Amino acid sequence: xxxxxxxxxxxxxxxxxxxxxxxxxxxxxxxxxxxxxxxxxxxxxxxxxxxxxxxxxxxxxxxxxxxxxxxxxxxxxxxxxxxxxxxxxxxxxxxxxxxxxxxxxxxxxx
Amino acid sequence: xxxxxxxxxxxxxxxxxxxxxxxxxxxxxxxxxxxxxxxxxxxxxxxxxxxxxxxxxxxxxxxxxxxxxxxxxxxxxxxxxxxxxxxxxxxxxxxxxxxxxxxxxxxxxxxxxxxxx
Numbered sequence: 001x002x003x004x005x006x007x008x009x010x011x012x013x014x015x016x017x018x019x020x021x022x023x024x025x026x027x028x029x030x031x032x033x034x035x036x037x038x039x040x041x042x043x044x045x046x047x048x049x050x051x052x053x054x055x056x057x058x059x060x061x062x063x064x065x066x067x068x069x070x071x072x073x074x075x076x077x078x079x080x081x082x083x084x085x086x087x088x089x090x091x092x093x094x095x096x097x098x099x100x101x102x103x104x105x106x107x108x109x110x
Numbered sequence: 111x112x113x114x115x116x117x118x119x120x121x122x123x124x125x126x127x128x129x130x131x132x133x134x135x136x137x138x139x140x141x142x143x144x145x146x147x148x149x150x151x152x153x154x155x156x157x158x159x160x161x162x163x164x165x166x167x168x169x170x171x172x173x174x175x176x177x178x179x180x181x182x183x184x185x186x187x188x189x190x191x192x193x194x195x196x197x198x199x200x201x202x203x204x205x206x207x208x209x210x211x212x213x214x215x216x217x218x219x220x221x222x223x224x225x226x227x
Contacts (some may be wrong), residue, residue, distance in 0.1 A: 004152075033216070035218075037225065040220070041155075041220055042113070042114070042201070042217075042218040042219050042220040043203075043218040043219070044218075045215050045216065045218075048215065051169065060131065091151075097155055097158055097166055097168075098155060098216070099155065100141075100145075100152050100153040100154070102152045102153065103149070103152070103153075
């Protein structure tokens with residue numbers, strides 16, 4: 001059975017600091033997604049990573065994909081309070097049939 | 111342009127009752143998905159429509175759940191009879207295409223929060 005594991009599940013960090021969220025998965029896939037969810041809101045698509053070595057950046061967030069290691073990372077640079085949310089990675093296994101990680105709840109403190 | 115909309119946003123029903131959740135995908139999106147997150151666990155796939163056809167319903171937990179997408183537009187997810195463990199958030203999502211390397215963005219609705227008491 002496919003497993004998608006995120007760590008950490010909870011992350012509290014100070015503004016201005018850097019940190020990385022990890023997403024490991026257990027089956028072959030060439031598409032990986034990162035989503036952000038604010039409380040009570042829908043999942044907002046952040047990144048779609050399509051190939052080995054893909055790296056995408058948007059603002060203070062940068063995502064990468066290593067399909068050989070079955071690992072994706074979401075790196076946060078100089079965190080700000082507005083980044084506080086829950087972040088999910090999801091692995092596409094079959095035509096947009098996605099399996100989600102448990103989510104990482106990020107809290108950025110002033 | 112309107113996003114994926116879901117109705118109702120919140121519902122509280124008694125065990126044994128029936129609830130029907132509705133999802134209106136983004137106009138023109140052939141692909142429609144249902145996911146749910148129960149008891150604070152991970153988001154899990156329920157099923158995938160391509161137009162009006164069920165492409166994959168491997169995630170449907172049991173026969174108390176029935177999803178339809180008549181005419182290939184909006185979709186409904188009916189839970190009958192509801193059980194306590196069905197409480198959670200039911201997300202609908204849609205995308206224009208599927209498969210390949212196009213990396214179609216999948217857009218999510220805000221979810222329908224279901225509480226069974």
